[in-house]
Amino acid sequence: MLLALTLMLLVSNISYADPITPYREGFIEGFIKSKGQDKIEIEEYDGTVHTLSFDDKAVFVIDTVQADFEDFKPGMEIYATLKRRKIDYMEGYSTEVPGYIPEGGxxxxxxxxxxxxxxxxxxxxxxxxxxxxxxxxxxxxxxxxxxxxxxxxxxxxxxxxxxxxxxxxxxxxxxxxxxxRVKDIYRGVLTTVDTLENAITLTGMQVFRNGQWQDLSSSRRIFYSAQVPVYTGGAKISYNNLKYYKGKTVYMAVKDFFGRDQIERMVIKNQYESIYSDKIEDINWYSDAFELANHKNLAFNDGTIVIKNGRLVNKYSINAGSDVFVVGDGTGNQQMANVVYIYDTDINNSNAGQFYLYEGRLDEIVKDKVVLKDFCLLNQNEWESFADEKELFYDSDINIYDSEEDRQITPLEFYSKHYAVDEDSSYAEENNLNDWYAYIYTDGDRIAAILLKKDRDSIMGQRATSGTVEFVEDHSLVGWRISVRDASDWSSRKDAWMAKNTSLMIHLQDAMIIKDGAMISPQELKAGDRLYMIRDGSQAKVVIVK
Missing domain, CATH: 2.40.50.320 (Copper binding periplasmic protein CusF)
Known part of the structure; x- marks a missing residue:
C-alpha cells in the first residue's frame, strides 16, 4: 500500500503538455527547462511542458536587447510567439526571477x-x-x-x-x-485579420507625409501585438472583435521592430474624417477636450494617437499653445480626435535640459574660457541679440571645428592660434588679423561644441526648422546633403510652427551637427533621425539630432 501511495504521488506531480493551447493563443510563456541545438523545452507556469523548434527567421531578445539563441540558459523566464507551431520571437529576462529585489537595490x-x-x-x-x-x-x-x-x-x-x-x-x-520612436502614421481600409499570426491586411494604404496623406502600395500586411490597445469612438475594443470592423478605415502608429513595421497604437474610424492644422487655444481636462484657434472643439481619449518629438505619448502631453495636425472623427461639433501630431520642438527636450545656442564674435580666448562680444542667443526659436559680453567655459572634452581648414582642432590649437586678437594692436594690424566668429552649443555655461568661422554669417535670413531625415547622400558636386520630410518652419509673425507641404533638400557644408551633446560628421546621420536646425535657405548652419 505504501508503494502504491508513493507511485500515485509521483504520478500526480507529472504534468503533460496541452497540445492545443499555445498554438491556439499564438504565444507561450514560462521557464526554459532544457535546450538543444535547434529545439527548446519550455515549462509553462501551470507546469505543462512543450518541446518546440524555431522559425528560420526567429528573433531573439534578452532584456529588450537583441541576442542569440546561445544566450538563453535553462531556468530563464521567457515569452515567445508562435508561427505555424514554431517560435518566431522569443524574449528572455536576465534574472530568473524578475520580481526579485536584490539586497541593496x-x-x-x-x-x-x-x-x-x-x-x-x-x-x-x-x-x-x-x-x-x-x-x-x-x-x-x-x-x-x-x-x-x-x-x-x-x-x-x-x-x-x-x-x-x-x-x-x-x-x-x-x-x-x-x-x-514612431516610424510612420498609416491610414488604410481593414480587409483581413489573422489572429494566429497577429497581423492585419489593409488596402488603400496611405502614409502621413508633409502635412497630408500620401498614397502607398494598394495593400499591406502589418503585424501587431495583442497588448496594443484598439479604440473606436473613444471606446476600447477586443482583438476578438476586430474582424467585425472589416471595411472600416484604420489609423495606425507603427514602429520599426527588427526591420518590420509593427503597430504601436490603432484607432478605427467611427464616422467621418476631418483634418485640421492649427494651434490649440485651450484644454478642458474635465471633459477631455481642446479648442483650436479656429474655435473648433474636439474631444480626445486614451485611444487618441498622440505623437510628440517623434514618439507616441499619452493624452496628458497635449498642451495649450501647441501647434498640431489633427485627424477628427465625427460630425459638426461632435468630433473626436483620432490623431494629434504635435509640431512643437526646441533645443531642449524638456525643462530638465539647459542647452543653449550662441552666435557671436570671439573677443577673448584663454586656457579654459571664451569671452563673446556682440553675441546672439537662440531664444524660443529666434535669435535675440545682445551688446554685452558673455563668458563661457570649456574643458578638454570640447569639440572644436575650424570651417576654414575643414577639420576638428584641439583645445591647445584653439587657445594658441589667432582666433581672438587685440584688433587695436600694431601686431594685429601688421599681420592683418581680426577676431573670428562662432556658433557655440553649450550645456549651461560649459561649451560642448563650437564652430569657428572667419567671416560672420548674416542671421537675418536664418530660420528654425524641424523635420525627419529621408535620406543622406554625399553628392559629387555639392557634398553632403539630406532630404528632410515632415518639415516645419518657425514663424515669428504667427508665433507658430508652419508645416511644409514638400520635402526639403538641405546642404551640410560647414554645418555644426550635434548628437547627444557632441559633434558628429554628416555621414553619421541616418534616415529616420529627427532634426532641429538653424538654416539659411538650403544651407544648414547648426543641426541638432533629436
Whole structure:
C-alpha cells in the first residue's frame, strides 16, 4: 500500500503538455527547462511542458536587447510567439526571477509619462504610475554610452535602477534605443485579420507625409501585438472583435521592430474624417477636450494617437499653445480626435535640459574660457541679440571645428592660434588679423561644441526648422546633403510652427551637427533621425539630432 501511495504521488506531480493551447493563443510563456541545438523545452507556469523548434527567421531578445539563441540558459523566464507551431520571437529576462529585489537595490521598467526638472513619472507595464527623482549623481545610459539626462523624452522606454529598496532617487537610468520612436502614421481600409499570426491586411494604404496623406502600395500586411490597445469612438475594443470592423478605415502608429513595421497604437474610424492644422487655444481636462484657434472643439481619449518629438505619448502631453495636425472623427461639433501630431520642438527636450545656442564674435580666448562680444542667443526659436559680453567655459572634452581648414582642432590649437586678437594692436594690424566668429552649443555655461568661422554669417535670413531625415547622400558636386520630410518652419509673425507641404533638400557644408551633446560628421546621420536646425535657405548652419 505504501508503494502504491508513493507511485500515485509521483504520478500526480507529472504534468503533460496541452497540445492545443499555445498554438491556439499564438504565444507561450514560462521557464526554459532544457535546450538543444535547434529545439527548446519550455515549462509553462501551470507546469505543462512543450518541446518546440524555431522559425528560420526567429528573433531573439534578452532584456529588450537583441541576442542569440546561445544566450538563453535553462531556468530563464521567457515569452515567445508562435508561427505555424514554431517560435518566431522569443524574449528572455536576465534574472530568473524578475520580481526579485536584490539586497541593496531595485529595478523599475516603464514608459516616461512626464518630466518636470528632476522629477520623472513613469507608467509601469501593469498600468500604474510612479514618480521618482534624479540627482546630480544619477547616471543615464543609452546604448551603453553615458548621456546627459536632458536627452530624455516623454514616451521613452526606460529601466530605472536604485541603490536602496526604499529609495525614490534614481541611481541609473537605461534608455531604450530607437525602437520607442514612431516610424510612420498609416491610414488604410481593414480587409483581413489573422489572429494566429497577429497581423492585419489593409488596402488603400496611405502614409502621413508633409502635412497630408500620401498614397502607398494598394495593400499591406502589418503585424501587431495583442497588448496594443484598439479604440473606436473613444471606446476600447477586443482583438476578438476586430474582424467585425472589416471595411472600416484604420489609423495606425507603427514602429520599426527588427526591420518590420509593427503597430504601436490603432484607432478605427467611427464616422467621418476631418483634418485640421492649427494651434490649440485651450484644454478642458474635465471633459477631455481642446479648442483650436479656429474655435473648433474636439474631444480626445486614451485611444487618441498622440505623437510628440517623434514618439507616441499619452493624452496628458497635449498642451495649450501647441501647434498640431489633427485627424477628427465625427460630425459638426461632435468630433473626436483620432490623431494629434504635435509640431512643437526646441533645443531642449524638456525643462530638465539647459542647452543653449550662441552666435557671436570671439573677443577673448584663454586656457579654459571664451569671452563673446556682440553675441546672439537662440531664444524660443529666434535669435535675440545682445551688446554685452558673455563668458563661457570649456574643458578638454570640447569639440572644436575650424570651417576654414575643414577639420576638428584641439583645445591647445584653439587657445594658441589667432582666433581672438587685440584688433587695436600694431601686431594685429601688421599681420592683418581680426577676431573670428562662432556658433557655440553649450550645456549651461560649459561649451560642448563650437564652430569657428572667419567671416560672420548674416542671421537675418536664418530660420528654425524641424523635420525627419529621408535620406543622406554625399553628392559629387555639392557634398553632403539630406532630404528632410515632415518639415516645419518657425514663424515669428504667427508665433507658430508652419508645416511644409514638400520635402526639403538641405546642404551640410560647414554645418555644426550635434548628437547627444557632441559633434558628429554628416555621414553619421541616418534616415529616420529627427532634426532641429538653424538654416539659411538650403544651407544648414547648426543641426541638432533629436
Amino acid at each position: 531595485k529595478v523599475r521598467t516603464g514608459v516616461i509619462k512626464s518630466i518636470d526638472r528632476n522629477q520623472v513619472t513613469i507608467r509601469l507595464p501593469i498600468g500604474e504610475e510612479e514618480t521618482y527623482y534624479t540627482s546630480p549623481a544619477t547616471i543615464a545610459l543609452k546604448k551603453g554610452k553615458n548621456v546627459p539626462l536632458s536627452i530624455l523624452y516623454e514616451g521613452d522606454s526606460v529601466k530605472l535602477l536604485f541603490d536602496e529598496v526604499e529609495s525614490t532617487t534614481i541611481s541609473r537610468i537605461e534608455i531604450e534605443g530607437d525602437s520607442v
